Amino acid sequence: MRSIRRLPFALPLAIALCTPALAHDHSHDHDHDKEAEHGHSHGAHEHGVSRLDAVLEGKTLELSLMGPAHNFVGFEHAPETDADRASIAKAQAQLKDGAALFGLPAAAGCKLEDTDIDVDHGADKEAAHDHAHEHEDDHDHRDYSAEYRFSCQDPKALSAIDVGVFKAFPQTTEIRFQLAMPGAQSGGSLTPEDAVISLR
Ligand SMILES: [Zn+2]
Secondary structure (H helix, E strand, O other): OHHHHHHHHHHHHHHHHHHHHHHHOHHHHHHHHHHHHHHHHHOOOEOOEEEEEEEEEOOEEEEEEEEEHHHHHOOOOOOOOHHHHHHHHHHHHHHHOHHHHEEOOHHHOEEEEEEEEEEOOOOOHHHOHHHOOHHHOOOOOOEEEEEEEEEEOOHHHOOEEEEOHHHHOOOOOEEEEEEEEOOEEEEEEEEOOEOEEEOO
16 A cells, blocks of 8 residues: 555655746646656556555446556566567456456346456567667566446445456466445455455
């Protein structure tokens, strides 16, 4: 939960740092905007650690999974070989199968209604010869994200979410989750040995 706690401190700092530049030199606006955005979306980039947000509202359960590309395919450089491309395609197919990634009690009657996978693994090396050594740059990190919307006939029967992400993507060692549901909010950390979120 370290990354989430850091945000309230990081944002005022970013604003404080931006303000003098905005007042005196408008040409840097764009750079500062990018830094602020970076803090939001990539602040938690830690190989092995993914994040899961779960929101239950009425009959709708929304799950958002985010993590370094490393956790899903084992590398973050742009694809160079057929094996790289195959790994990325396999990860995308696994991410689309939300019903396999998230085990929900049958009694709740949940159906996966919508999936939104955001996997950008960079330009293929065959189309980008100028940057043949880019993959050696340790700072070339990427994140994957995926959102799932389930509709549940009997949300009261939703006692737990059995998170299958560790099995599908064994390079994931920890998932930090936040859960919001009517009258309750909780969070914690999942591991391959303890991968069930209790909704009770
Ligand atoms: Zn990385």
